[in-house]
Amino acid sequence: MRITCPHCGARDVQEFTYLGDASPSRPDGLEATEAAMFDYVYQRENPAGRHRELWYHGAGCHAWLTVTRDTRTHAIEAVEPTKRPKAGTAA
């Protein structure tokens, strides 16, 4: 599997580290209910098909990328730079 990094071009998947589903966004830790925090930390859609997910290009440009990939075929539809930092941002 190769990921076409917008900064570095097509690179082997070994250069990247996987984090997971890109859709959960961290609630404000001071304001959030327990249920919202539980939902963010543990619950996942886990779809069979189109999946937007976060990859880190550790052996390349050190950018976080949002990859749209089919979990049934591993075919990659789109790779974009991730807009927001992953942690510490309010929803």
Add this chain to the structure above:
Amino acid sequence: MRYSIFSLAAQTLAGHRGWKPAWRDAAPKAEYDVLIIGGGGHGLATAHYLASRHGITNVAVIEKGYIGSGNVGRNTTIIRSNYLLPGNTPFYEHSLKLWEGLEQDINYNAMVSQRGVLNLYHSDAQRDAYARRGNAMRLAGVDADLLDREQVRAMVPFLNYETGRFPIQGGLLQKRGGSVRHDAVAWGYARAADQRGVDIVQNCEVTGLTIANGRITGVETSRGPIRAKKVALAVAGNSSRLAAMAGMRLPIETHVLQAFVSEGLKPVIDNVVTYGAGHFYISQSDKGGLVFGGDIDGYNSYAQRGNLPVIEDVMESAMGLWPGLGRIRMLRHWGGVMDMSMDGSPIIDHTPVDGLYLNAGWCYGGFKATPASGFCFAHLIARDEPHPVATAFRLDRFATGRVIDEKGAGAQPNLH
């Protein structure tokens, strides 16, 4: 027909023309008391224990492919109960005890072989961790022996002891661990359940769950609707998809795990050996092939095939542990899709939908758990209360903070 030395002798004299199919290929009836979705090891075991221990025989197991086509035929066949945490140890020990009596219980030769599972350690800290785990096991009545390097060398002299990057210092041995022929587990449970009247329905894919007023009433399938008083999910790898049909999300990601087998060899390794400095383990099948595996590929996947980086990683670990393997050819490899749960431990519990039960989240370790998983799931379905050894495997433990994180990796499923 009961299998025995006498039935074998009679069939031998009759030219083996009288053997019957081991189970009926049933068509679905309109209604069942209990409908089990998933004809893998856990689903078939659940049906067997429902019928044999609880007298519930109006049961169907429905399977989208053929039985044994999923993870029960894709694992590396290892059984063991060498767990540390209180929620896990009694459950897996119950499973190992069931393995020990399985062949008599189901009248089927599953080739249960207690050849010993040896976990190697490579540092003082790892030795201390293994000593702690071994002590926890012994306190729970499980066998465990901490070996030093020379004791390990006497067992498996061909490993790389001194010159590797991570020299072997010793190991934690569970003598009662071993391996089982996995296909025979599916077939044996199927036959035992079938003989008590359970319908095994193959090529029957669930397309929807029928829920009215918060209670399940049946399922929609590719072979038509089936009504059921209780529905039980045992569909590891696809648990999230089935749960979504009931409007639920689960603390699970689906990942692909690969396994490998070499060309057939004369007996070279008597035990199951696991490498402590990387994720790698190896044993030898009765057919002669070396069976080995390592990490999951590490990203969400429903494809039952993996990618090359993990193959390279597994082979590097193999060479680090046992350089003599370098001349052996790999025969084939395959992938199965796992329910990787958020704490690395399984779920056997009710769901918020009345009459819908969930058995999921087995991560790397579903095969060894097959008998106890079926036993405890059947107990839950029949009595509506958890079996005493499975009380920790609750669905709500993630919300309440009672996770069972054997590896201490946190809510990152690809690290368990």
